[in-house]
Amino acid sequence: MITFYFVYFCNFTRLIRQLLHYTYIFNLLLALDGWTSANSLSIYNFIVLTPSNQQYLYCLRDFSSFHHTGEFLASEIEKVLLKIGVDNVGAIVTDNAANVQVAREIITKKHSHILNLRCIAHFINLITKSILGIFILINIFIYLFYKFN
Numbered sequence: 001m002i003t004f005y006f007v008y009f010c011n012f013t014r015l016i017r018q019l020l021h022y023t024y025i026f027n028l029l030l031a032l033d034g035w036t037s038a039n040s041l042s043i044y045n046f047i048v049l050t051p052s053n054q055q056y057l058y059c060l061r062d063f064s065s066f067h068h069t070g071e072f073l074a075s076e077i078e079k080v081l082l083k084i085g086v087d088n089v090g091a092i093v094t095d096n097a098a099n100v101q102v103a104r105e106i107i108t109k110k111h112s113h114i115l116n117l118r119c120i121a122h123f124i125n126l127i128t129k130s131i132l133g134i135f136i137l138i139n140i141f142i143y144l145f146y147k148f149n
Helices: 012-021 070-084 098-110 120-147
Strands: 003-005 028-036 042-049 055-062 089-094 115-118
Touching: 028 070, 042 070, 055 070, 070 089, 070 098, 089 098, 098 115
Parallel strands: 028 089, 089 115
Antiparallel strands: 003 055, 028 042, 042 055
């Protein structure tokens, strides 16, 4: 498994120091998302957000050789939480894929102070695709109607 760690234009200790500056209690938010790269790698990113809207790309992980079960993702989220400090994180935000939803539920059951949140951007994207899909079908029917009449 390849892990790429990025630090926001600084070294790791400076990042931790900056993150700890924001950790009054439950002030950090952990966001994650996964996608398939152009060369078919399964990449997940872990982003830490602070109360002052600063975003830090904590790490990119290549999970290509693993099954993306909810339990596996929960264990990977747990590893990140332990490094950041579980008591410093107040919420986890992800898309609503079934396996990620299971992972969020596992984490929030284990750590009851962490909120289980879905990303509104993913939600709006799904709604938009559904609405546009209807318009595309209507346009196809109109085209076929005029073509054969």
